[in-house]
């Protein structure tokens with residue numbers, strides 16, 4: 001992954017997660033007293049708008065990452081478990097997010113919303129675990145060294161192949 005793509009991915013994912021979490025906080029604890037009882041915070045719709053923009057950008061990012069990162073990583077058999085879990089989580093979030101727009105039944109929408117944000121919140125530790133995962137030693141890359149060493153990034157050709 002190039003540095004530019006990594007920065008872009010991290011910025012988009014940070015906005016996505018922060019806007020989802022902000023909506024949750026504002027929705028549950030940010031109500032204010034209005035003339036006719038408690039009213040939603042004025043910032044709540046803005047959090048959801050930011051989330052909608054970030055969600056669209058995330059889906060585009062996933063398409064980009066699929067070709068540049070996911071498929072090559074999978075073929076190289078590196079970080080398959082954490083990467084696969086992260087990719088599956090992202091697809092589940094995109095599908096449940098879309099359902100939130102179209103589900104009319106209130107109970108069904110509430111259930112999908114709960115699943116959506118619970119999986120969404122859990123996505124952060126999953127991302128951290130994937131992003132900073134220490135890889136198993138690759139003996140062909142550490143000749144003469146006993147130190148465990150990270151293999152080169154996916155975008156660079158592997159030495160000796």
Ligand code: HEM
Nearest residue numbers: 017020021023055058090093094097098100113117120121
């Ligand atoms: C690929 C990732 C994601 C996509 C495509 C996505 C998409 C969406 C969409 C389309 C909505 C409906 C917006 C509306 O009703 O106007 C939504 C709502 C929401 N999302 Fe996400 N989202 C994603 C990830 C996340 C994450 C990581 C979190 C948590 C940190 C999160 C938390 C929420 C919350 C709390 C709502 C509002 C639920 C409600 O209306 O009851 N989402 N999301």
Ligand code: HEM
Nearest residue numbers: 001006070073074078079080083084086087131152153154
């Ligand atoms: C099956 C799916 C995936 C596989 C096999 C995979 C594999 C890898 C590997 C091998 C690395 C080590 C660094 C490199 O060689 O580039 C890595 C790093 C990384 N992955 Fe994934 N990945 C997958 C899915 C994802 C997804 C869905 C995301 C984002 C939502 C993601 C984000 C990252 C980031 C930000 C890094 C750090 C990049 C760096 O250090 O330059 N990966 N992944």
